[in-house]
Amino acid sequence: MSKILNSPDEVLSTLNKDGSRKWVYPTLVKGVWWKRRMIVAYALIAVFIAMPLININGHPAILFDIFTWKFSLFGWVFSPTDTEILMVFGLTILVAVVFVTALFGRVWCGWGCPQTVYLEFIYRPIEALFEGKAAKRRRTDSKKLKGADLAKKILKWCVYFLVSFGLAHVFVAYIAGWERLGSFMTQSPADHPSLFGLVSGMTALILFDFGYFREQMCTIACPYARLQSVLIDNDSMIVSYDPFRGEPRGKKKKGDDLDLGDCVACNACVRTCPTGIDIRDGLQMECIGCLQCVDACDEIMIKVDRPVGLIRYTSQPALEKKKTNIFRPRVILYGILFVVLLSIFGILIGGTKAISVKVFRTGGAPFVMVQDDVLNTYKVRIENRTGDLQKVEFHKEADSKVNLFVAGGGKIEIESGRFKKVVLRLSLPKTEFKNGKADIVLHLKHKGQEDVLVNLHMIGPK
Ligand code: SF4
Ligand code: SF4
Numbered sequence: 459m460s461k462i463l464n465s466p467d468e469v470l471s472t473l474n475k476d477g478s479r480k481w482v483y484p485t486l487v488k489g490v491w492w493k494r495r496m497i498v499a500y501a502l503i504a505v506f507i508a509m510p511l512i513n514i515n516g517h518p519a520i521l522f523d524i525f526t527w528k529f530s531l532f533g534w535v536f537s538p539t540d541t542e543i544l545m546v547f548g549l550t551i552l553v554a555v556v557f558v559t560a561l562f563g564r565v566w567c568g569w570g571c572p573q574t575v576y577l578e579f580i581y582r583p584i585e586a587l588f589e590g591k592a593a594k595r596r597r598t599d600s601k602k603l604k605g606a607d608l609a610k611k612i613l614k615w616c617v618y619f620l621v622s623f624g625l626a627h628v629f630v631a632y633i634a635g636w637e638r639l640g641s642f643m644t645q646s647p648a649d650h651p652s653l654f655g656l657v658s659g660m661t662a663l664i665l666f667d668f669g670y671f672r673e674q675m676c677t678i679a680c681p682y683a684r685l686q687s688v689l690i691d692n693d694s695m696i697v698s699y700d701p702f703r704g705e706p707r708g709k710k711k712k713g714d715d716l717d718l719g720d721c722v723a724c725n726a727c728v729r730t731c732p733t734g735i736d737i738r739d740g741l742q743m744e745c746i747g748c749l750q751c752v753d754a755c756d757e758i759m760i761k762v763d764r765p766v767g768l769i770r771y772t773s774q775p776a777l778e779k780k781k782t783n784i785f786r787p788r789v790i791l792y793g794i795l796f797v798v799l800l801s802i803f804g805i806l807i808g809g810t811k812a813i814s815v816k817v818f819r820t821g822g823a824p825f826v827m828v829q830d831d832v833l834n835t836y837k838v839r840i841e842n843r844t845g846d847l848q849k850v851e852f853h854k855e856a857d858s859k860v861n862l863f864v865a866g867g868g869k870i871e872i873e874s875g876r877f878k879k880v881v882l883r884l885s886l887p888k889t890e891f892k893n894g895k896a897d898i899v900l901h902l903k904h905k906g907q908e909d910v911l912v913n914l915h916m917i918g919p920k
Pocket of ligand 2: 549704707720722723724725726727728738755756758768769780856
């Protein structure tokens with residue numbers, strides 16, 4: 459998958475021969491694919507900013523609050539103890555990525571990954587605004603910086619800082635909530651050092667990544683890029699150069715009777731590539747599927763009056779004029795797995811109640827005799843998944859002979875998205891037990907909602 463280096467003189471696209479970083483200056487080609495990606499990118503940025511702000515059922519649309527361990531997803535509230543839901547959710551996303559990659563290659567990298575979206579549609583446009591087009595930037599950077607060039611660079615980094623600072627706040631809103639973040643923003647950093655440290659650290663990371671590290675994240679750091687070779691197969695859709703049409707490549711001069719292919723060796727596809735690779739060398743691990751080379755080559759093909767699509771989004775069999783096999787075993791398997799996991803996730807979510815109750819027996823003796831009554835003690839965990847504070851109370855059924863005592867009083871107050879643990883004691887005359895067992899149903903009442911029924915199996919003498 460990765461380009462094979464044939465000689466010690468050959469190095470990776472983003473390295474110089476002495477091992478130092480080779481800065482990439484991709485030219486911008488505003489072709490059909492770039493325009494489509496731009497629409498998707500700005501829509502995704504808007505969604506990213508809106509998600510922690512939108513309120514559904516009293517909770518942010520997406521919140522992974524690591525300060526209170528409260529998670530909400532489109533109106534559903536989870537706690538870290540909802541391990542099965544969180545595990546199935548994580549697995550569903552993982553299988554979705556594997557499934558989409560097997561079918562469409564690195565479509566995530568080129569269209570949806572924040573690394574690509576923010577770099578190509580926020581940071582590079584800012585750079586072009588201050589420092590001009592790629593060729594000008596290359597010339598400027600090759601000289602000693604001074605005067606107006608230096609001032610523009612400083613200004614660019616100031617704007618980078620402001621954008622990174624804003625993005626860091628949005629990111630932290632996902633793990634702290636806008637409410638908490640907003641109130642802390644009006645106070646001194648000394649009053650909330652951990653959150654201030656988090657925002658500062660995130661700003662520094664974002665600035666480093668989009669201002670300096672850039673394509674290195676995709677080519678040397680991202681694990682997904684490494685997995686690509688096992689996730690795709692011969693029939694996956696990839697960005698590919700058509701060697702059957704393009705080769706032998708070369709520039710035809712007037713009077714030449716060379717039988718050349720359509721590639722005019724202009725290198726426009728290489729100059730526009732954000733990871734600095736030459737797609738004509740075949741699919742490489744560094745290719746993020748951004749389709750910029752497709753736009754660049756199509757522009758050249760139009761200029762030289764040849765059909766577009768010398769570089770295109772296609773599959774290996776389609777390049778060889780064979781049929782692409784869409785329904786292959788791995789795609790079917792990943793597809794089925796995805797549907798199964800999504801269904802399990804739906805069932806688990808559907809089964810979660812606004813107020814959920816978990817009952818545990820306390821340690822020690824299973825029951826205690828108090829004269830003719832049997833006493834059982836339980837620990838009860840009550841979780842409030844609603845958007846409001848809830849006051850809940852246990853009640854016995856009208857004809858039940860059980861007596862119940864809740865440690866700390868009858869009414870239990872639970873804040874939204876939180877849980878409370880209470881000790882519950884039940885006492886029942888021993889004559890009510892059959893074979894040492896008695897089944898009890900308690901009603902947990904909360905305002906305006908249906909009672910939550912709690913089934914308990916009391917243990918007594920045989
Ligand atoms: S080879 Fe083409 S699709 Fe791949 S990263 Fe470079 S420009 Fe993007
Ligand atoms: S842009 Fe097209 S014509 Fe130019 S070098 Fe690349 S593949 Fe060949």
